[in-house]
Amino acid sequence: MWQSLHASLQERNFTVVTVAMDEPEAARPWIELAKPTYPCLIDRNHHVAELYNMVNVPQATWIDEHGRIVRPPENAGSSDAFRRMDRTSMQMSPEQIAERNRTKRTYVAAIHDWVLKGPGSEFAYDAATIRARLRLPDDAVARAHAHFRLAQSLLKRGKREEAAINFSAASRLHPDSWTIWRQAAEKDATGLAAGPEFWARVDSLGDRPYHRPIDMKGLRQGDA
Amino acid sequence: MITVLHEQSEIVCANARADGDELWMGAQDLEAATGWSIKPEGLCRGDACLPVPRDRAEDYIKADMLNATAFWRRMQHPITHDAAGELWVLGTSATDRSSALKALEAPDFALPDLAGATRTLSEQRGRKVLLATWASW
Numbered sequence: 001m002w003q004s005l006h007a008s009l010q011e012r013n014f015t016v017v018t019v020a021m022d023e024p025e026a027a028r029p030w031i032e033l034a035k036p037t038y039p040c041l042i043d044r045n046h047h048v049a050e051l052y053n054m055v056n057v058p059q060a061t062w063i064d065e066h067g068r069i070v071r072p073p074e075n076a077g078s079s080d081a082f083r084r085m086d087r088t089s090m091q092m093s094p095e096q097i098a099e100r101n102r103t104k105r106t107y108v109a110a111i112h113d114w115v116l117k118g119p120g121s122e123f124a125y126d127a128a129t130i131r132a133r134l135r136l137p138d139d140a141v142a143r144a145h146a147h148f149r150l151a152q153s154l155l156k157r158g159k160r161e162e163a164a165i166n167f168s169a170a171s172r173l174h175p176d177s178w179t180i181w182r183q184a185a186e187k188d189a190t191g192l193a194a195g196p197e198f199w200a201r202v203d204s205l206g207d208r209p210y211h212r213p214i215d216m217k218g219l220r221q222g223d224a
Numbered sequence: 225m226i227t228v229l230h231e232q233s234e235i236v237c238a239n240a241r242a243d244g245d246e247l248w249m250g251a252q253d254l255e256a257a258t259g260w261s262i263k264p265e266g267l268c269r270g271d272a273c274l275p276v277p278r279d280r281a282e283d284y285i286k287a288d289m290l291n292a293t294a295f296w297r298r299m300q301h302p303i304t305h306d307a308a309g310e311l312w313v314l315g316t317s318a319t320d321r322s323s324a325l326k327a328l329e330a331p332d333f334a335l336p337d338l339a340g341a342t343r344t345l346s347e348q349r350g351r352k353v354l355l356a357t358w359a360s361w
Contacts, residue, residue, distance in 0.1 A: 002356060014352045017345065019335065026360040031338055039343050041335035047232055048357065051331040053321065060356035063330040067349050076356050115352055127328055136322040139300070146302040146315035149229055153311055162307060182361045193361045 001058070005108055006038045013065065014115045017041065019048045021057055021179045026191055045152050049179050050145040053137045056178040056211060062114060062124065070114070070124040072134045077107030078211040083202060106218050123216065133215065144174030151184070178210070228257040228292075230314040232334060241289075242309030248289040258314055260295070267295050274299060330355070 006016040016038040020027040024042045031040045048054065052061055052073040060076035061069055081096040081103075092100070114121040125133070151166035167184035174180055181201065185193035202210055213221040226240040226247070235257040239250030255261040259269045266275040267290070274295065276284045284294050292314060296303040302315035324331050330353075332346045345355065 001358065002354065005354070012352075013350070014354075015348055016354045016356065017343075017348060019355065019357050021357055021359045022361070024336075024338065028338055030360055039337060039348075041337055041343055043333075043335050043357075045232070047333055047335070048355075050316075051321065051324070051333060052355075053325065054357055057357045057359045060354055061330065063345070063348075063353040063355055065350055065352060067330050067332075067346065069325075069328045069330050076354075111354060118352075130328060131326055134325055136325060137318040139302075139318050142315060142318040142321065143302040143304070146304045146313045149315070150304055150306060150311060150313045153227075153229060153234070153313075154306060157311075159306070166304075179357075179359065182359070185361070187361060191360050 001034075002038065003034060003036050005111060006036070009112065009115045010037075012115050015039070019043045021046050021049055021183065045149050046145070046179055046183070049177070050137075053135055053141070054179065055174075055176050062111070064118070064124070069130060070119075072125075072130050075211045075214050077104040077214070079103035080210050083210060087199065103214070103219060106216060107214060110216055140173040141177075144170040144172075144177065144180065147173065148180050148183075226310055226312065228253070228312050228314060230258045231316065233257065239289075242305065242312070244309075245293060245305070247292040247303070247305070247309075247312050248286070249292050250288065251290060254290050254292060258292075262290060 002016040002018060016036075018036070018038065019041045021043055023044060027042055043049075054073050056075070058076040058078055059073050061073040062071040064070050079100045081092060081099040084096055085092040110123040114124050118124070147166045147170040151163040151170060154163035154166060164184070167180070171177070171181045171184065182193040182198070185197065186195060187193050188195060213219055226237045226242060228235050228237055228240070228249075235253070237249060237253040237257065239253050241248050249257070251262045260267050261269070262285070263273065265273040267273065284291050292312075293303055296314055299317065300319060301317045303313065304315070305312045330345060332344060334342050334344045336342055345353070
């Protein structure tokens, strides 16, 4: 997904680092297929999601040369257009595809702008703006991650039933997390957790987003 | 044997025992598993020290064993364990996670790539980084 961005900007002191919220063997074929030249890390325990309070994929944060966060963790260029696709054919309409592509394009263009202009980019926030926009975890989220960690460890030891109890506890404590829910959910033959339970959970969002709109000109909720 | 999971580490403890929801650990094991060590000032890591309440010292320290559960609860960190009491997660509080984020220093981590090599975020210092998540599911 990020290879062309990485390739076009790597001479500009920029790198992509991806983190798979995944089992290594599930992530492996995708990485081998894409053959990326940037670091692709595997995070079976979703430690990065806990550190950065991320709740879905793809999410991303921008980090400058000094290791400072210049954009808070946010949706990394995905749109909610998929929610309106035809669920029999699993096809998106041309309008929905256009919306998806526009979101991605706008987000990637903003990364280019930041890499070329640095702090002068309108997309790199100052400290006060980032702090105001950071989404911080509460106690329930912290407890959810403890249960998730325990569940993944139990799973590794072959204790599936006890793992399931702890996955459920984690999802109950942190209902906003799709990473926790989908990691634990039943996968289909292609490895996707996109069965009826997934769609029911998506539908129960109602007016709330699955991928939160990115706080960026042209992509804010209500922007055309 | 008791295994303690904390941050990214997983430590098998030689000197630890579970008593219901309480995890009692030898000082060496607690330090190896979490980085917290017992000092005259209390339980310390880096500059931070948590004094042991004098009137209830026995709830925290008894016969050279430390009550990890009591210390963890006092610090408002989450703690959970499996049914057998063999696997314990000594988690990190929302307050600590939030403070780290609000400092705007990107929290560092060490994770394996597919070849098994451990990579860190901090090794990218000097470059701009797009840190992005994905998943196969």
